[in-house]
Amino acid sequence: MMRTGVRVVSCAAVVAAMAVVFVPRAQAQKDSSDAERGARRARQGAGLRVGIWSTSGLPETSGHSYGTWPMFEGYFQKGLDQHLVLETSVGLWRRVQTPTGTTGDLVRAYVIPQLTQLKFYPATTPDQAFEPFVAAGAGLTIGIDNREAVGGGILGGGGSGTQLQAGIGLKGSAGVEYRLGRLFGVAGYVGYQYVYFLESFAGAQSYKGFIAGGGLTYRYQF
Numbered sequence: 001m002m003r004t005g006v007r008v009v010s011c012a013a014v015v016a017a018m019a020v021v022f023v024p025r026a027q028a029q030k031d032s033s034d035a036e037r038g039a040r041r042a043r044q045g046a047g048l049r050v051g052i053w054s055t056s057g058l059p060e061t062s063g064h065s066y067g068t069w070p071m072f073e074g075y076f077q078k079g080l081d082q083h084l085v086l087e088t089s090v091g092l093w094r095r096v097q098t099p100t101g102t103t104g105d106l107v108r109a110y111v112i113p114q115l116t117q118l119k120f121y122p123a124t125t126p127d128q129a130f131e132p133f134v135a136a137g138a139g140l141t142i143g144i145d146n147r148e149a150v151g152g153g154i155l156g157g158g159g160s161g162t163q164l165q166a167g168i169g170l171k172g173s174a175g176v177e178y179r180l181g182r183l184f185g186v187a188g189y190v191g192y193q194y195v196y197f198l199e200s201f202a203g204a205q206s207y208k209g210f211i212a213g214g215g216l217t218y219r220y221q222f
Contacts (some may be wrong), residue, residue: 005102036081042126045185045218048072051159051213053093053193059203063101071092071211078117082126085119088137095202103151108145111195113169115139115206129179134172135191141169143201167197173211 053071060066075089091111097107117137124131143165173191178185194208201207 011080022202023126027139033132034220039082039126040079043171044077044218045217046074046076046220047187047215047217048074048205048213049187049189049213051211053209053211055095055207055209057204058207061084061097061105061203063099064097065100067098069098071213073215079126083121083124086116087119087137088114088116090114097202099150101135101151103149104115105147106150107147107202110144112142112144113139113171113195113209114141115171116171117171131177132175133177136172136173138168138170141165141167141195141197143195143197145202161202165197165201167195167201169193169195177217183219185217185219186214194221 049072050072051073056070069092070091071091073089073091075087077085077087079085091114093111093113095109095111095170096107098111099106115137116139117135119133119135121131121133145163145165146161146180148160171191171193172191175187175189176189177187179186190210190212192209193211194206195203199205
């Protein structure tokens with residue numbers, strides 16, 4: 001009878017020891033998993049950025065003036081962990097070549113980068129309001145060349161019509177984000193963007209230059 005009691009007590013002691021060792025570890029793993037899921041959810045978002053793209057090296061034809069739009073970008077992002085975000089964006093930038101005389105080519109060139117990039121927050125987690133980041137990515141770019149002859153002649157032999165051209169885009173940037181609350185935040189950035197078209201597009205094959213801008217982010221919590 002006493003031996004049976006000793007065995008029962010021994011088994012209970014072993015079970016208690018296992019509970020002391022493994023239950024806190026399982027709880028810690030659960031807490032860590034919950035924290036990761038919360039971080040991924042907190043990093044989800046979508047937004048709009050507006051900036052400048054200081055392209056260089058683009059050819060200019062005499063007898064024409066040139067103007068550009070700001071660069072617009074819409075994007076959404078998915079949190080991967082506390083420090084990494086996968087962002088997908090679609091941008092739009094326009095350059096217009098306008099004849100200064102009575103004849104020439106009116107050329108509207110639209111560059112539409114569709115990029116996927118990794119954004120890295122090296123020093124902060126989603127519960128902090130001020131977050132520096134670096135980002136880099138690549139993707140497909142579409143160019144739309146829309147031109148029409150003005151007046152009685154055509155300079156450069158471009159002709160009228162619309163053409164599409166495919167290219168590859170690369171972008172790297174660094175910036176800061178500031179949370180205005182649980183749902184909204186603002187960001188500013190500087191960087192460099194390079195687009196290489198498979199064939200000459202609106203008089204050039206590569207569009208490249210420094211970028212800078214800012215935007216608003218909405219962080220949806222679902």
